[in-house]
Amino acid sequence: MSIKDLSVLIGVILIIAMLVIPLPGSVLSFLIIVNISLALLVILVAMNMQEPLQFSIFPSLILLLTLFRLGLNVSTTRSILSKGEAGGVVETFGTFVVGGNPLVGFVVFLILVIIQFLVITKGSERVSEVAARFTLDAMPGKQMSIDADLNAGIINDKQAKARREKVENEADFYGAMDGATKFVKGDSIAGIIIVIINILVGMIIGVAQMDLSIGESSSKFTLLTVGDGLVSQIPALLISTATGIVVTRAASKGNLGSDVSEQLLRYPKLLYVAAATIFGLGVATPINNMLTIPIAGFLVYGGYSLTQKQKVQEEAERKASEEKEEEVNTSLDSNNVSDLLNVDPIEFEFGYALIPYADKSEGGDLLDRIVRIRRQLALDLGIIVPSVRIRDNIQLEPNEYRVSIKGNVVASYQLVVDHHLAISPGFDDETVEGLETIEPSFGIPSKWITEDMKEHAELSGYTVIDNPSVISTHLTEVIKKNAHNILGRQETKELIEHLKNSHPALVEEVVPNLISIGDIQKVLRNLLKENISIRNLPEIFESIADHAPITNDTSVLTEYVRQSLQKQITNQFKQENQVLPVITISNDIEQMIAQSVQHTEHGNLLNLDPLDAQLIAKSISDQVEKVSQQRITPIIICTPGIRMYLRQLTESFMADVPVLSYNELEPTIQIESQGMVNI
Numbered sequence: 001m002s003i004k005d006l007s008v009l010i011g012v013i014l015i016i017a018m019l020v021i022p023l024p025g026s027v028l029s030f031l032i033i034v035n036i037s038l039a040l041l042v043i044l045v046a047m048n049m050q051e052p053l054q055f056s057i058f059p060s061l062i063l064l065l066t067l068f069r070l071g072l073n074v075s076t077t078r079s080i081l082s083k084g085e086a087g088g089v090v091e092t093f094g095t096f097v098v099g100g101n102p103l104v105g106f107v108v109f110l111i112l113v114i115i116q117f118l119v120i121t122k123g124s125e126r127v128s129e130v131a132a133r134f135t136l137d138a139m140p141g142k143q144m145s146i147d148a149d150l151n152a153g154i155i156n157d158k159q160a161k162a163r164r165e166k167v168e169n170e171a172d173f174y175g176a177m178d179g180a181t182k183f184v185k186g187d188s189i190a191g192i193i194i195v196i197i198n199i200l201v202g203m204i205i206g207v208a209q210m211d212l213s214i215g216e217s218s219s220k221f222t223l224l225t226v227g228d229g230l231v232s233q234i235p236a237l238l239i240s241t242a243t244g245i246v247v248t249r250a251a252s253k254g255n256l257g258s259d260v261s262e263q264l265l266r267y268p269k270l271l272y273v274a275a276a277t278i279f280g281l282g283v284a285t286p287i288n289n290m291l292t293i294p295i296a297g298f299l300v301y302g303g304y305s306l307t308q309k310q311k312v313q314e315e316a317e318r319k320a321s322e323e324k325e326e327e328v329n330t331s332l333d334s335n336n337v338s339d340l341l342n343v344d345p346i347e348f349e350f351g352y353a354l355i356p357y358a359d360k361s362e363g364g365d366l367l368d369r370i371v372r373i374r375r376q377l378a379l380d381l382g383i384i385v386p387s388v389r390i391r392d393n394i395q396l397e398p399n400e401y402r403v404s405i406k407g408n409v410v411a412s413y414q415l416v417v418d419h420h421l422a423i424s425p426g427f428d429d430e431t432v433e434g435l436e437t438i439e440p441s442f443g444i445p446s447k448w449i450t451e452d453m454k455e456h457a458e459l460s461g462y463t464v465i466d467n468p469s470v471i472s473t474h475l476t477e478v479i480k481k482n483a484h485n486i487l488g489r490q491e492t493k494e495l496i497e498h499l500k501n502s503h504p505a506l507v508e509e510v511v512p513n514l515i516s517i518g519d520i521q522k523v524l525r526n527l528l529k530e531n532i533s534i535r536n537l538p539e540i541f542e543s544i545a546d547h548a549p550i551t552n553d554t555s556v557l558t559e560y561v562r563q564s565l566q567k568q569i570t571n572q573f574k575q576e577n578q579v580l581p582v583i584t585i586s587n588d589i590e591q592m593i594a595q596s597v598q599h600t601e602h603g604n605l606l607n608l609d610p611l612d613a614q615l616i617a618k619s620i621s622d623q624v625e626k627v628s629q630q631r632i633t634p635i636i637i638c639t640p641g642i643r644m645y646l647r648q649l650t651e652s653f654m655a656d657v658p659v660l661s662y663n664e665l666e667p668t669i670q671i672e673s674q675g676m677v678n679i
Helices: 003-018 025-048 058-083 088-097 102-151 157-208 214-247 256-264 269-284 289-331 334-341 352-358 366-381 451-459 467-481 489-502 504-510 517-529 537-547 554-564 566-573 587-595 610-629 640-651
Strands: 346-350 388-392 400-405 408-414 420-423 435-438 445-449 463-465 579-585 597-600 603-606 636-638 659-661 670-677
Touching: 003 058, 025 058, 025 088, 025 214, 058 157, 058 214, 088 214, 102 157, 102 214, 102 451, 102 463, 102 467, 157 214, 269 289, 346 352, 352 366, 352 388, 352 467, 366 388, 366 467, 400 467, 408 467, 420 451, 420 467, 445 451, 451 463, 463 467, 489 504, 489 517, 489 537, 504 537, 517 537, 517 554, 537 554, 554 566, 554 603, 554 640, 554 659, 579 610, 587 597, 587 610, 587 640, 603 640, 610 640, 610 670, 636 640, 640 659
Parallel strands: 346 388, 579 636, 579 670, 636 659
Antiparallel strands: 346 400, 400 408, 420 445, 420 463, 435 445, 597 603
């Protein structure tokens, strides 16, 4: 065991020993000073921490310090009643601090106990109880929010794990604090009882055993008892105050000193109001002006100094903004006009009210989120997402943003600033008040709610996310749906060059001997269009190398590639119990589609009778709606020969519903039919 571990164990053993072993007065004085020092250290740490979990040992520390203080009480009580003394520190507090007057000392002791017990400890106990209950109640909502960020690619698995651990630790911490405040409360009650016992029993011992008069015995033992009570209650008061600071720091991100100075002095002009009030108090009342004028003058000076400091900061920010604008204007000179002809692959534009979300100086993290989105999409889809051009656009509504792919607007949405988006859990709770809306990424009914309604919505089952998360989730889904449009020949060539570093023989066999870069691009785009990741590029090229000598039809090659990605597709759509709920296609419809395929020199085309196509589409829509009502993700499955033609049919009216073939699934997967398409 390390020295630190041993020191804690030895300390606990010594505390227990104090309860049964008499200690000399010099040792008691030393331990009392140690107790006061520890209490001071605890309150200083509590004031300088930035969040409660930085002092997670505090509940256990309260128990140890309370035990240590009670051990000292027992030792000093034993020494007072048996010897009539308890060391120099107790005697000093009993004579010097209270002026040798037992009555004054007793009153001071009672005031300290009342302040600690009725004010600080009672308040800390209530705050701890409420914080523990609210933290536990909010855990499901926080976990769902973490899952939503993870699914949107805003955070990775490691970050999600860290955030889940933090949520669990917060719940454990506030639960422990709820119990720890009972130690402080009990310590206050024990202090009162010990003082009463010491005074009464001490007077009896002084008269019966020490041959003192009642007055002498009362004075002697009252002073010692009050001194003992003061040296015990002052550290207890510090620990109670530290407890109150810790449990009330949930909404802060800085230490207590910086938060007080920043928030209390945020409005310098209010210091002038306070100064005028104090000055008027001195003029209108008999209070001495020599007391009020200096304080009012100090407030005026403070207000003036802070106002000047704010003006300097605003001027510096204005100059920095002008310099930045000048740099932008300089970059757009006649030599760079040709740059304006470039079309950005992905462009994100927003109204002026959303600028703080992208401005790091105002705490915006949109740029960092987009970097994480690009990384996550590289893992999920296997493509290198181009840099996203971000700019404000005064032509948009203040709360509006829009996403453009290669110059074409593909998505837009309007946020409500200073609100949260509460996504419906599938049922509507009328007690959750907010503005009705539709979540932009998945089209789920939602509400815009205020900060005050957030916790109630989470407890009601709503998934509550902030505006930056709405933007990043929407942007992620837009890029996923348009990934096939983003992948051009240049991007395809970069992927091939990257593959060539690890599989040179495979690339040399396929490109350009069997197939061109343009045809490979078409195959990859076909996969991305149906949300199939192309990250396993070696397997894709292996399949192309095997089948390209047989056919040069990229649609047919795509089907062969999909079958080679059997395990990947199975893992993408299967449920945890190895069951895949699907909608099947009747034999009559499959034969009808197969007979309607026309073979031309430009490829195979589906030439289905319009009336038959309409009937099939109606039947598919009915089955998809039926399955969706059961909260099951609809998936259509058919034979390999008609899969791509059935996909062509459903793409126009139900592009988000996957169409799979039996050859694209592993034999171990259990297919469970939820309905059949028939006419």
